[in-house]
Amino acid sequence: MAGRKTKKTTEKKPKKTKKETISFVVRGKRKESIARATIKKGKGIVRVNSINVEALNNNYIRELIKEPLGYVGPEANNVDISVKVNGGGVMGQTQAVRTAIANALVVYFKELKLREKFIEIDRSLVVEDIRRVESKKYRGPKARARYQKSYR
Secondary structure: OOOOOOOOOOOOOOOOOOOOOOEEEEEEEEOOEEEEEEEEEOOOOEEEOOEEHHHOOOHHHHHHHHHHHHHHOHHHHHEEEEEEEEOOOHHHHHHHHHHHHHHHHHHHOHHHOHHHHHHHHOHHHOOOOOOOOOOOOOOOOOOOOOOOOOOO
16 A cells, blocks of 8 residues: 555544642531631632631621631631621621631631631630520410510
8 A cells, every 4th residue: 555645643642631639618507697618729818708807897797707716826827718797687698607717627627627727716606506496376476475465
């Protein structure tokens, strides 16, 4: 087969892909509020509903959200945490975010054994509050209250 040309086989270079980053999604609940925290390697930025925590006006809420980061130490500056929270009121959401961030740090830094440390400091950091509002019953205006009787 003198007239045929043979095909050259060329080696293809592997395509460059983005570095795969390890990220975890963890949940925190308080009353009617549900917070989902995503933690990954980064520059130490904490966002709640796409707003930087440093931009929050209320100092008390800001400190509550950043509290678990203070217990971790300088390692907390190497992770980015993004939290989505909905439902409930302002303080319920704040405490749900706080729990979600603490649980995310526990999962991300397994070797530091943070769960035991957080439970020793404040149990509500890693354990969700199971209390819920009691439902209204049929013979009263609220869950336990009853309609008053009138004898006149």
